[in-house]
Amino acid sequence: MCGAPKQGGGLAGVDLTTQTVIQGSVWHDGSPVAGAYVRLLDATDEFTAEVVTSPEGEFRFFAAPGQWTLRSLSPIGRAERTLAADVGLNETTLAIA
Amino acid sequence: MSRNDVLVTADWAQENLGRPGLVFVEVDEDTAAYDGGHLEGAIKLDWKKDLQDPLRRDFVDKAAFEALLSAKGISNDDTVVLYGGNNNWFAAYAYWYFKLYGHQDVKLVDGGRKKWELDGRPLSKDVVERPATTYQASEPDLSIRAFRDEVVASIGSKNLIDVRSPDEFSGKILAPAHLPQEMAQKGGHVPTAMNIPWSKAANEDGTFKTDEQLAALYDEQGYDENKATIAYCRIGERSSHTWFVLRELLGKSDVKNYDGSWVEYGSLVGVPIEK
Incomplete structure (x- = not known):
């Protein structure tokens, strides 16, 4: 229940009229980064959730409308992005420089 | 009780893998994490399948906990060293659970699986089997x-x-x-x-x-x-x-x-x- 579900895959079964989905992938040097830790921080920069990216570098969160920050940690480096999410699908990319 | 009694560093864990009397245990909901690579010699516990009653919302009872630990090859006098994903959430849950049933010596690996991976430390895919024991639990410490x-x-x-x-x-x-x-x-x-x-x-x-x-x-x-x-x-x-x-x-x-x-x-x- 609280363990990180498998990341990636389709959105079948997810009600995008009620859920605020924030999803995307982590990239570095033209390739997706598997096994990166991606955390979702709220508008006050407090931890809300964390997942590990899929073999294709994907992550997905179920949040609420508002401002969020995504931060990825991995042995090859960090990336961060702030976004405003609305109900429905919010897609983004984290690029590790 | 102090930090040194209950918490070990990733360095300490790596140096002590395989030491007799220590049992490393990974606790995750996502058992695929363990199967994809775990600390050398560590066994796994599934917090839900192994630690929750299959019918009611509650823990497994004392007899079931004894049967579980016996089958996993954990003895009463072993030091149980727990680690896991999700920032050790489920490892901490298992720590509390082991204490509830009276296990004496339990420790957490600081940082759990995340720090281990971020440090690039080695993981093993070997199947781990330990000989069965006869574990005896205490009555739950409420x-x-x-x-x-x-x-x-x-x-x-x-x-x-x-x-x-x-x-x-x-x-x-x-x-x-x-x-x-x-x-x-x-x-x-x-x-x-x-x-x-x-x-x-x-x-x-x-x-x-x-x-x-x-x-x-x-x-x-x-x-x-x-x-x-x-x-x-x-x-x-x-x-x-x-x-x-x-x-x-x-x-x-x-x-x-x-x-x-x-x-x-x-x-x-x-x-x-x-x-």
Whole structure:
């Protein structure tokens, strides 16, 4: 229940009229980064959730409308992005420089 | 009890893999993590399949816990060294659970699986089998486990610590944001609860903050040393993390984990809720 579900895959079964989905992938040097830790921080920069990216570098969160920050940690480096999410699908990319 | 008795570093763990008398145990919900590579010689426990009653919402009973540990090859006098994903949430839950059934020597690997991976330390895919034992558990120690009636009775009198994220505390979301937000329970928190998220006790790599930082954190948030304490979250695993900090690292007395947590409390008819 609280363990990180498998990341990636389709959105079948997810009600995008009620859920605020924030999803995307982590990239570095033209390739997706598997096994990166991606955390979702709220508008006050407090931890809300964390997942590990899929073999294709994907992550997905179920949040609420508002401002969020995504931060990825991995042995090859960090990336961060702030976004405003609305109900429905919010897609983004984290690029590790 | 102090930090050195209950917490080991990743370096220590790596140096002591395979040492007789130590059993490394990975605890995750996502057992695929273990199967994809684990600490050399570590066995796995599935927090749900192995540690939850298959029918009712409760722990496995004493006899089932004895059967589980016997089959896993854990002896009463082994030192159990726990680690896991999710910033050690489920490893901390298992730590609390082992203590509930009276296991003497239990430790957590600081930072768990995340720090291990971020450090690039070796993982093994070898199948691990240990010879069966005859494990004997104690009767459950209910001095560390709170039930719903005690929580309701503690409103306004004990330290109630809601360790969920601020957005769960306020009722904006109902679960950690890696899970779909469709739940039966109402949003909000137990009246008079302080919101001290578990994450404030941890660094980004999943390790615990220093004892000085932790002591200052609870002081600043209004923790009253003269009161008993109950920690809760959504299903009791993040509050195990905070229970570990308060009782095992900071040595505070009379600290309980309410594992029914918000999934139970937020579904109760007639109890007070604040938003």
